[in-house]
Amino acid sequence: MVKETELIFVPVPSTGHILVHIEFAKRLINLDQRIHTITILNLSSPSSPHASVFARSLIASQPKIRLHDLPSTQDPPPFDLYQRAPEAYIVKLIKKTTPLIKDAVSSIVESRRRGSDSVRVAGLVLDLFCNSLIADVGNELNIPSYIFLTCNARYLGMMKYIPDRHRKIASEFDLSSGDEELPVPGFINAIPTKFMPPGLFNKEAYEAYVELAPRFADAKGIMVNSFAELEPHPFDYFSHLENFPPVYPVGPILSLKDRASPNEEAADRDQIVGWLDDQPESSVVFLCFGSRGSVDETQVKEIAQALELVGCRFLWSIRTSGAAGTSPNDVLPEGFMGQVAGRGLVCGWAPQVEVLAHKAIGGFVSHCGWNSTLESLWFGVPVATWPMYAEQQLNAFTLVKELGLAVDLRMDYVSNRGGLVTCDEIARAVRSLMDGGDEKRKKVKEMADAARKALMDEGSSSLATARFIGELFEDGSSC
Numbered sequence: 001m002v003k004e005t006e007l008i009f010v011p012v013p014s015t016g017h018i019l020v021h022i023e024f025a026k027r028l029i030n031l032d033q034r035i036h037t038i039t040i041l042n043l044s045s046p047s048s049p050h051a052s053v054f055a056r057s058l059i060a061s062q063p064k065i066r067l068h069d070l071p072s073t074q075d076p077p078p079f080d081l082y083q084r085a086p087e088a089y090i091v092k093l094i095k096k097t098t099p100l101i102k103d104a105v106s107s108i109v110e111s112r113r114r115g116s117d118s119v120r121v122a123g124l125v126l127d128l129f130c131n132s133l134i135a136d137v138g139n140e141l142n143i144p145s146y147i148f149l150t151c152n153a154r155y156l157g158m159m160k161y162i163p164d165r166h167r168k169i170a171s172e173f174d175l176s177s178g179d180e181e182l183p184v185p186g187f188i189n190a191i192p193t194k195f196m197p198p199g200l201f202n203k204e205a206y207e208a209y210v211e212l213a214p215r216f217a218d219a220k221g222i223m224v225n226s227f228a229e230l231e232p233h234p235f236d237y238f239s240h241l242e243n244f245p246p247v248y249p250v251g252p253i254l255s256l257k258d259r260a261s262p263n264e265e266a267a268d269r270d271q272i273v274g275w276l277d278d279q280p281e282s283s284v285v286f287l288c289f290g291s292r293g294s295v296d297e298t299q300v301k302e303i304a305q306a307l308e309l310v311g312c313r314f315l316w317s318i319r320t321s322g323a324a325g326t327s328p329n330d331v332l333p334e335g336f337m338g339q340v341a342g343r344g345l346v347c348g349w350a351p352q353v354e355v356l357a358h359k360a361i362g363g364f365v366s367h368c369g370w371n372s373t374l375e376s377l378w379f380g381v382p383v384a385t386w387p388m389y390a391e392q393q394l395n396a397f398t399l400v401k402e403l404g405l406a407v408d409l410r411m412d413y414v415s416n417r418g419g420l421v422t423c424d425e426i427a428r429a430v431r432s433l434m435d436g437g438d439e440k441r442k443k444v445k446e447m448a449d450a451a452r453k454a455l456m457d458e459g460s461s462s463l464a465t466a467r468f469i470g471e472l473f474e475d476g477s478s479c
């Protein structure tokens with residue numbers, strides 16, 4: 001009789017993905033003592049050198065979570081593919097690493113078989129980009145495979161839509177029909193083509209999506225890092241869908257504690273928090289664009305001018321696309337720091353969670369990565385949306401058009417091929433965020449309360465997570 005289980009998680013090696021997988025693992029362990037161990041397979045990738053630093057710091061105090069380092073594949077995809085089409089690079093990297101993943105999973109299953117009778121591997125929990133492992137590892141080793149989606153439920157709607165569209169139009173999306181509206185399931189509104197992820201407009205990345213999208217239907221269940229109160233529409237859609245796995249809204253899963261900073265960009269946390277302590281409540285706008293969001297020097301100048309023009313307090317995490325080793329101060333216009341002395345601070349990597357939690361923060365100019373979005377909602381900080389890559393335009397569309405929770409700064413940034421966002425556009429959005437946002441602020445605070453309730457005992461996400469755990473113990477096919 002199986003009394004305890006082990007789960008094996010396979011996140012893609014990227015900060016935004018690893019952080020949230022580890023937090024989900026912690027949540028499962030805290031919710032049910034029968035989860036004996038969660039092993040996280042730690043893939044290495046040149047595209048995300050910091051991911052392991054984060055992972056190690058986060059599991060340091062978690063004896064039930066093990067990080068299992070995989071060796072690098074001898075034959076990685078060429079790195080220029082990552083720069084051209086990151087989705088295609090990751091899908092290829094996972095394929096090349098599959099034999100190593102399969103060996104690691106087999107050896108864990110074997111060691112459980114040889115060891116105590118009461119612990120069995122009950123499931124693989126796969127990142128969305130790893131879903132080829134459902135067939136290549138899960139089915140081959142007879143282990144049920146689940147997907148943990150680090151994006152939202154509307155993104156899952158998009159993944160449902162892609163195979164249907166591909167049957168009719170077997171080629172990448174076309175920006176020249178950017179205003180054509182698409183009936184993507186889960187969205188309340190039809191969504192203009194131009195807001196779809198940039199990868200869908202690129203032949204190589206599109207092919208990766210076409211491979212990934214139909215495989216969601218093969219999972220035994222899909223856990224989504226969102227919550228029913230935030231996205232009732234898509235969760236309702238999926239709950240009525242036939243021939244599709246159960247979809248569990250388990251979020252918001254947030255990484256709020258024990259986070260390290262990547263060494264070479266370690267910001268002076270004490271200086272940032274100390275400075276925020278001296279600022280009035282809700283007076284500071286925070287600008288930060290995720291783990292990959294960098295801008296060039298011309299764009300830095302537009303942002304700087306906007307901040308001078310608006311005159312509000314700000315904390316700005318700058319990452320530039322210039323030469324490595326460039327410090328934030330090197331790219332600022334001459335005299336800028338003098339102009340804004342006392343009311344502005346710039347840094348490299350920011351302790352984002354502590355910043356958003358600080359009472360001095362009144363607004364967030366964000367790239368709309370899903371983790372950043374959930375963190376801002378959790379702390380009740382309204383956002384101005386400046387999506388930069390991946391599915392962030394969909395998130396911006398969701399926040400602004402579908403949920404009315406954010407101010408639009410430049411929602412079609414990516415489809416404008418990253419064209420310059422002007423000082424005036426930035427200034428308008430920051431003003432609207434900081435001065436005119438009472439209605440939005442109230443709505444965001446209500447959503448913050450709903451997020452907390454979802455995670456309480458009997459809350460919607462706790463109940464959905466319990467249903468998933470229940471399934472692990474009912475299933476007879478675990479190894």
Ligand SMILES: O=c1ccn([C@@H]2O[C@H](COP(=O)(O)OP(=O)(O)O[C@H]3O[C@H](CO)[C@@H](O)[C@H](O)[C@H]3O)[C@@H](O)[C@H]2O)c(=O)[nH]1
Pocket residue numbers: 015016017019150151255288289290291292293317348349350351352353368369370371372373375389390391392
């Ligand atoms: O200076 C910084 C920058 C980022 N972060 C943290 O890093 C994480 C960034 O995650 P996210 O906001 O999701 O952005 P990305 O790192 O860009 O995440 C990738 O993964 C997400 C989840 O799948 C997607 O929604 C994004 O579009 C995709 O780019 C967050 O927890 C931030 O708090 C910091 O602490 N300090």
